[in-house]
Amino acid sequence: MINVSNIHKTFKDKDVLRGVDFSIQSGECVVVIGKSGSGKSVLLKHLLGLISPDKGSIEIDGLKLDELTYRELQRVRSKIGMVFQSGALFDSMNVYENLKIAIDRLTNLKQNQIDDRIEQCLDEVGMKETKLFMPSELSGGMKKRVGIARAISFKPDYLFYDEPTTGLDPIMSDTINKLIYKFNKKNKITTLVITHSMKTVFEIADRVLMLYDGKIYFNGSVNDIKNSKDIIISSFVNGKEILDLGYEKQ
Amino acid sequence: MLIQILLYPFNFLNKVFTIFGEYVLLMTKMFHSPREWKDYISLTFDQMMVIGTKSIPIVIITSIFSGMVTSVQSAYQFESWTPTWFVGSIVGESILLELAPVISALVLTGRVGATIAAEIGTMRVTEQIDAIESLSFNPVLYLIFPRVVAGMCMFPILVVIASFFGIFGGWFAAIMTLDVTTYDFFKGFKTWFHPFDAFFGIIKSFFFGFTITSIACFQGYNAKGGAQGVGEAATVTVVTSCVMIVVLDYIISEILI
Numbered sequence: 001m002i003n004v005s006n007i008h009k010t011f012k013d014k015d016v017l018r019g020v021d022f023s024i025q026s027g028e029c030v031v032v033i034g035k036s037g038s039g040k041s042v043l044l045k046h047l048l049g050l051i052s053p054d055k056g057s058i059e060i061d062g063l064k065l066d067e068l069t070y071r072e073l074q075r076v077r078s079k080i081g082m083v084f085q086s087g088a089l090f091d092s093m094n095v096y097e098n099l100k101i102a103i104d105r106l107t108n109l110k111q112n113q114i115d116d117r118i119e120q121c122l123d124e125v126g127m128k129e130t131k132l133f134m135p136s137e138l139s140g141g142m143k144k145r146v147g148i149a150r151a152i153s154f155k156p157d158y159l160f161y162d163e164p165t166t167g168l169d170p171i172m173s174d175t176i177n178k179l180i181y182k183f184n185k186k187n188k189i190t191t192l193v194i195t196h197s198m199k200t201v202f203e204i205a206d207r208v209l210m211l212y213d214g215k216i217y218f219n220g221s222v223n224d225i226k227n228s229k230d231i232i233i234s235s236f237v238n239g240k241e242i243l244d245l246g247y248e249k250q
Numbered sequence: 251m252l253i254q255i256l257l258y259p260f261n262f263l264n265k266v267f268t269i270f271g272e273y274v275l276l277m278t279k280m281f282h283s284p285r286e287w288k289d290y291i292s293l294t295f296d297q298m299m300v301i302g303t304k305s306i307p308i309v310i311i312t313s314i315f316s317g318m319v320t321s322v323q324s325a326y327q328f329e330s331w332t333p334t335w336f337v338g339s340i341v342g343e344s345i346l347l348e349l350a351p352v353i354s355a356l357v358l359t360g361r362v363g364a365t366i367a368a369e370i371g372t373m374r375v376t377e378q379i380d381a382i383e384s385l386s387f388n389p390v391l392y393l394i395f396p397r398v399v400a401g402m403c404m405f406p407i408l409v410v411i412a413s414f415f416g417i418f419g420g421w422f423a424a425i426m427t428l429d430v431t432t433y434d435f436f437k438g439f440k441t442w443f444h445p446f447d448a449f450f451g452i453i454k455s456f457f458f459g460f461t462i463t464s465i466a467c468f469q470g471y472n473a474k475g476g477a478q479g480v481g482e483a484a485t486v487t488v489v490t491s492c493v494m495i496v497v498l499d500y501i502i503s504e505i506l507i
């Protein structure tokens with residue numbers, strides 16, 4: 001269970017987050033939408049303790065991140081698998097080593113079990129053949145899938161995805177949405193997804209949050225957001241500029 | 251406008267001290283959890299290979315030529331006033347005390363410092379450092395500790411190599427182009443040689459090793475933006491390190507001699 005209360009964050013003089021509140025129950029799949037630059041990635045990094053808020057607090061499984069020692073924070077992180085926007089594979093290591101380093105660090109598996117686990121995770125994302133490729137030899141979508149494989153490799157309780165489908169072709173996006181759905185429903189991993197894509201929202205979300213102007217502007221079900229009459233929400237959902245919408249209504 | 255110009259030095263100093271403070275804070279993070287050091291030892295050996303072993307060729311080339319230049323130029327300065335075996339003494343002392351540690355350090359600023367800054371900077375801007383941290387590694391111990399320790403261990407060794415080849419270069423130039431025999435060259439070399447001189451260069455290089463690697467790690471770690479930020483980190487590393495090397499060179503000499 002994750003509890004975010006009233007977090008504020010300012011970079012230089014830019015107020016990126018201005019009082020964000022929400023919580024995520026165990027097993028839920030929550031999708032955060034919001035336009036580019038609205039602070040979605042920043043919010044996600046707060047949840048991992050990579051950025052600390054200027055004000056407010058974040059609680060994961062009852063532990064307040066800002067009250068933890070570095071070691072305790074590391075223990076919390078070890079329960080979270082993170083898929084970064086750019087994949088963030090270690091480019092000095094091949095695909096196999098990228099997964100191995102995570103499994104080595106966060107589980108107590110033996111070498112042959114590690115190899116099995118790597119096979120299995122790469123198979124899940126359909127990247128088995130690229131085991132010995134370097135990240136520089138992979139396309140953007142392939143990097144993302146390896147990033148997902150790395151994040152699930154140590155069987156985390158939580159999975160956070162930063163724009164898992166941005167920049168992918170529709171078929172690959174669909175594959176990834178299905179993967180996210182599967183890990184959430186079958187493996188019971190509490191999931192937080194950040195995205196621009198309404199398709200992702202409709203396919204996987206239990207609940208949708210919309211980040212707007214540094215706050216959670218909307219918090220509700222997929223149906224609620226689909227049928228919302230609010231101009232800001234519907235302009236995002238329908239992918240139209242607010243002005244266009246106004247024109248259509250007249 | 252005028253006020254801005256007048257305030258500029260103060261703002262500049264303010265910025266320098268702020269950055270220096272951040273640098274010190276980052277370096278002290280290495281000592282927060284000494285119990286974890288053992289987890290990062292194997293990375294340190296990898297870095298010793300990258301920083302040390304792979305730098306040997308460039309160190310050998312630069313030191314041979316600086317030895318040769320010293321030999322030829324000191325003979326030229328003395329003209330016929332002094333006996334030629336003085337060349338051996340000049341070459342020996344300047345190589346051991348100054349040229350081997352300082353020229354190696356300046357060369358390694360480019361070879362090692364810029365590489366580290368670009369490497370860590372790229373990892374920063376592509377979220378790899380965040381990824382390291384999210385896998386519950388300590389990024390300071392994972393990235394900075396191995397490089398700084400490797401620098402402090404390998405620079406002294408590189409300087410021993412540089413000293414050896416510098417003197418070799420000086421000797422070679424002396425017997426080939428000047429009328430100095432091998433016997434005379436080493437007679438001169440031994441006349442003013444103190445064992446401490448050799449040690450002195452090694453002490454210097456220890457500090458240079460720390461300075462170059464730590465500045466590079468700091469710059470890379472704090473890189474911002476994209477490719478441009480990485481380039482800037484590398485440039486600032488080279489410039490700052492070069493300045494710090496000559497400043498430190500003076501300070502260490504002042505203290506130890």
Ligand SMILES: Nc1ncnc2c1ncn2[C@@H]1O[C@H](COP(=O)(O)OP(=O)(O)OP(=O)(O)O)[C@@H](O)[C@H]1O
Pocket residue numbers: 011012014016034035036037038039040041042043085
């Ligand atoms: N480390 C930082 N220092 C300064 N400003 C930052 C930093 N990180 C993010 N920002 C600023 O915070 C704002 C939000 O950034 P963020 O990356 O969270 O956007 P986003 O919602 O993820 O956008 P996108 O969908 O394009 O990824 C941006 O304006 C960015 O410039």
Ligand SMILES: [Mg+2]
Pocket residue numbers: 040041042085162163
């Ligand atoms: Mg983002």
